[in-house]
Amino acid sequence: MIELKPGAVPDIPLLWSLRTRAVRQLCASHYSPEQIDIWSESPPPESYLRLLASGCALVAEQEGERLGYGILDRQSGEVIALFVEPAEAGKGIGKRLMQGLDGIAAQEGFTRLYLYASLNAADFYRAMGFVAMREEAYLHPSAITLRSLYMERVLPMNSLH
Template sequence: MNNSKIATRLAKISDLPEIQTMFVDTITAICKDDYSPEQIMVWTSSIKNTQRWTDIITLQYFLIAEVDGNIVGYISLYDNDYIDLLYVHKDYQRQGIADKLYCEIEKEAIKKGGTVLQSDVSKTARPFFEKKGFIVLKEQTNIRQGVEIINYKMTKQL
């Protein structure tokens, strides 16, 4: 996609329903080759933690990408050195949306004096983070609601 068609802005609390719908839809459609239906159910059930989502929008640097006024992706930066969320709409994959969001977050981190970025990255997102220069520090097995979910602690020096 022509990069100039992708607009970015800070998230508002009123975006929360659309953000959460996209979270569930993206994981269900895009991560199904890397995670089982049971793992996906546990992962998507985290939208029920309303306090966490409100905190992410109000306390983190939370950027939204829009195309023609619709939310097509988002990224959030916590404490200037941790990428918490990065999700792109299932119908807008591989069109440079995560790339644009990531570049803006990296610039913001550098502007605030950051020297390193970290994230806990899904199997699905690992190739994207590797492309952006992150390396895997370790593979992690998380137990959530009794279900094992593997992800990777990844880091990049800025």
């Protein structure tokens, strides 16, 4: 059974390693090898310290193994990250993480979430109810530009308190 646990600052290296595997394996179908190399070699952004310290991250685990993680910025309602171990993609882990992020968003009083989706993840987010508002050139912290979709979603009424 998949459990969602709060992410913590000491988890950053392991989460970032998971993210790097996901970028290398799952994003390669939509981005150039040069983009993938630069993207995957970038260090964790400084914002991860703040976000994980403030309880914005959820880690999906099964039998002690980390299968994915998601981060919601409690101040803005932006889904900052949602990554799943490549070998576990398509098994409902991302959906479970999104449901957990919905719960955090509801606690904060958000009625809408937004994110910048990599092109390979757009169909997943559409299945989660996100709507693409526009295509954008996302300036990644590593200084590369990645084509992405700015997407929004109204939270399900049953997640609001």
